[in-house]
Amino acid sequence: MEQMHFLKDLFRKYRYIGLYGLSFAILVFLLKWLQWNFLIVDYSLDIYIGLIAVLFTVLGIWIAMQFAKGPKPVAVAQQKEDIAETKPDIDQAELEKLKLTPREYEVLLLMVKGHSNAEIAESLFLSLSTVKTHASNLFVKMDVASRTKAIEKAKRLRLTP
Amino acid sequence: MEQMHFLKDLFRKYRYIGLYGLSFAILVFLLKWLQWNFLIVDYSLDIYIGLIAVLFTVLGIWIAMQFAKGPKPVAVAQQKEDIAETKPDIDQAELEKLKLTPREYEVLLLMVKGHSNAEIAESLFLSLSTVKTHASNLFVKMDVASRTKAIEKAKRLRLTP
DNA sequence: CAGCCATTCATACTAAAGTATGAAACTGCC
DNA sequence: GGCAGTTTCATACTTTAGTATGAATGGCTG
Incomplete structure (x- = not known):
């Protein structure tokens, strides 16, 4: 019982970090997919780089927005x-x-x-x-x-x- | 005089967009530099991609924060x-x-x-x-x-x- | 005048809001 | 460590909100 509760708390505390981790993992998969579908077909490396740049810029904005409206215990x-x-x-x-x-x-x-x-x-x-x-x-x-x-x-x- | 004022307003309105554009340009130069100093030395492409990802994530967060700080006095x-x-x-x-x-x-x-x-x-x-x-x-x-x-x-x- | 619409109200029901109380855990502070 | 305040949750309960259906009235219109 105690341990269950402990795990519950742990989950609650690090829920957001978990979500970001998951999102990141999905992105990595996406990138690998892009790598195979663009590089192999001999597209320009710059396009690939550009896509990544845009993608991660958006990710950054999203993360910042999440934190902006998210929980701020002390702050x-x-x-x-x-x-x-x-x-x-x-x-x-x-x-x-x-x-x-x-x-x-x-x-x-x-x-x-x-x-x-x-x-x-x-x-x-x-x-x-x-x-x-x-x-x-x-x-x-x-x-x-x-x-x-x-x-x-x-x-x-x-x-x- | 009228036109000066108009230009001044225009500048004020699109100052931030200009700044972002400039930042972006600098980043592109940085990336090219990285490309020559990493790829040529035959480092893994993944490391290069990773760096770009991190860099643009940070850029995204920064952009979001800039916007979060909000519109300026005039606005x-x-x-x-x-x-x-x-x-x-x-x-x-x-x-x-x-x-x-x-x-x-x-x-x-x-x-x-x-x-x-x-x-x-x-x-x-x-x-x-x-x-x-x-x-x-x-x-x-x-x-x-x-x-x-x-x-x-x-x-x-x-x-x- | 018949038909449409707005207005009014009732009854009966389900869903949501709100209250009261107790309890456990955490935080910051002295 | 004890204390005050915050946060979280549960359970049980009352009240209010919201839905569905039906029905009566009056005004307006083709």
């Missing part, structure tokens, strides 16, 4: 500052008054985008139960009675991009 | 103007596409304000049942599955003030 304060810099539309003062936890804020962001609890659970790799807990605590802190009111208030106080 | 000002211009009015065309009945639109307006079905019923002097009917028909016409998605779509398409 939430930094993230908030970044948002404050890039999206002047957010009322940082109002946001801090509410004392939302990073996770609660993430849930709020997806809520505002119109996602259901189930969808939020999938996006954040959480159980439905956990999302409900975050949502409920969120409503208390925001002093609202439902998600629609939370969305309205978030928009009105400019708490979200 | 932001422009963005604000756009918002100021476009926010107050309603996209009549999009609204008419949906063919909502007047009553359905009233319900939608209150929905966006965060009201529950019960509150809407009170506001419009209707039974809860009727509000539900309007809401349900509304969702079909808007092609959404829930009120939160309807709210998000209404905001996005600027169907409400």
Whole structure:
């Protein structure tokens, strides 16, 4: 039981790294395939190189985007500052008054985008139960009675991009 | 004078694209250099490919980060103007596409304000049942599955003030 | 006037949201 | 190590939202 739980935790922690690893592996296969289908037919090496360059540039952008919107355990304060810099539309003062936890804020962001609890659970790799807990605590802190009111208030106080 | 200003604006707008182009050019030179210094010495092609992959992944991440840092002061000002211009009015065309009945639109307006079905019923002097009917028909016409998605779509398409 | 549409409401049902409570594990801090 | 706060999850429950179906009314129109 203990070990099962340990493995579960391990999986959760390194899920993203695993995903990137898998993606990388798939790319390598893709490259090998390209190598056989382009080089053998005696196409220019430059084209092959170019393809790789574009492919990996896209990969890099994708990775950066994943990290940008992904979990940031400690760097939430930094993230908030970044948002404050890039999206002047957010009322940082109002946001801090509410004392939302990073996770609660993430849930709020997806809520505002119109996602259901189930969808939020999938996006954040959480159980439905956990999302409900975050949502409920969120409503208390925001002093609202439902998600629609939370969305309205978030928009009105400019708490979200 | 006019033309100078125009060129200045042009430069400002496409400065980043220029920078990326320049970076890209430098990279291509770098690659050619690598090609001569590795391939000629008969190193494995795979190592060369690997280097390119890593290099362009990093390039991709860098590009993404540059964009993540966001549009600069001028762009932001422009963005604000756009918002100021476009926010107050309603996209009549999009609204008419949906063919909502007047009553359905009233319900939608209150929905966006965060009201529950019960509150809407009170506001419009209707039974809860009727509000539900309007809401349900509304969702079909808007092609959404829930009120939160309807709210998000209404905001996005600027169907409400 | 018959037909269409909008509006209203009811009933009955399913699905989702929201609340309450308890619990386990981790983090950062003194 | 103990403590406060965060995160995660479960279970059980109530409330609200949403769907389906049917039906009555009134306005408008060809």
